[in-house]
Amino acid sequence: MATIIDGKALAALVVEEVAKDVASFEKQYNIKPGLAVVLVGEDPASQVYVRNKVLRANESGLNSIERKLPADVDQATLNKVVDELNQDPAVHGILVQLPLPEHLDEEYIINAIAPEKDVDGFHPVNVGRLNSGQETLTPCTPLGCLIMLQRELGDLTGKNAVIIGRSNIVGKPMAALLLQQSCTVTIVHSRTRDIEExxxxxxxxxxxxGRSEMVKSHWIKPGAAVIDVGINAIEVDGKRKLVGDVDFADVEPVAGAITPVPGGVGPMTIACLMKNTLTAATQQLRK
Known part of the structure; x- marks a missing residue:
């Protein structure tokens, strides 16, 4: 049976470490690192994410700033809010909760956030720095996955890593991070031939x-570490259930270590957002 990687417990440790470092930061600079979260509209999932982020920010000792805008807000108003946060010296990290309503230009907003305050790590400048091995703000989910793997496996040098999915949010930055750890990295996707092999x-x-329980036991090398980033809602016996991209019950007996859904990668993503906010604040104050 695989070791279950407890994302909740590990995230609590990361938040605890961040809180200690935030206390030192505040003592040194006499200010709290500030995280601004912008929420557009009433999407229930986004509201839950934002609530959890604000809760963790408070636990970490960060100054949490919420900007809530109506779903029908126009592009110019949203742009103005982001620009004000860019100019505010009390704000060290800015996160605009995605997805945005369809009438808003998501790519424009990602590019409008100052790179040094881009705690999501999505700005093209930060993407470029990550892929060229420079110090940067790294997307939170891949960073959380890397921390889990390092805590579970130790040195990752020489390991063969396969990433299923090529998104800008997880797949591509995950590949860059694992390459930096001297893994041999392959990305597979919907057009890949012989994906299981x-x-x-x-x-x-x-x-x-983003496909529920797609990865089965016969895909997995015995003893492999399996990190499941997927979160999919399915119906089981008339009830809504959250599952990952991995068929947990099928894969667990084969894997060496595995993350559950929920309770795996999700809590680590939010913990790494706190970590990134402190990193951003530190970099800005050292300039």
């Missing part, structure tokens, strides 16, 4: 494709 070669599998 490729995945079966992996010491590390990161599933981030």
């Amino acid at each position: 490729i995945v079966k070669q992996a010491d590390i599998v990161v599933a981030a494709v």
Whole structure:
């Protein structure tokens, strides 16, 4: 049976570490690192995410700033809010909760956030820095996955890693992070041939494709570490259930270590947002 990687417990440790460092930061600079979260509209999932982020920010000792805008807000108003936060010296990290309503230009907003305050790590400047191995703000979910793998496996040098999914949010930055750890990295996706055979070669599998329980036990090399980034809502016996991209019950007996859904990667993503906010504040104050 695989070791279950407890994302909640590990995230609590990360938040605890961040809180200690925030206390030192505040003592040194006499200000709290500030995280601004912008929420547009009433999307229930986004509201839950934002609530959890604000809760963790408070636990970490960060100054949490919420900007809530109506779903019908126009582009110019949203742009103005982001620009004001860019100019505010008390704000060190800015997160605009995605997805945005369809009439708003998501790409424009990502690019409008000052790179040094882009705690999501999505700005093209930060993407470029990550892929060229420079110090930067790294997307929170891949960073959380990397921390989990390092805590579970130690040195990742030479390990064969396969990432299922090529998104800008998880797949591509995950590949860059694992390359920096000297893994041999393959990205597979919807057009990949013989996907199961490729995945079966992996010491590390990161599933981030958004298809419920797609990865089965016969895809997995015995003893592999399996990180499940997916979060999909399915109906079981008339009730809503959250599952990952990995068929947990099927894969657990084969894997060496595995993350559950929920309670795996999700809590680590939010913990790493706190970590990134402190990193951003530190970098800005050192300039």
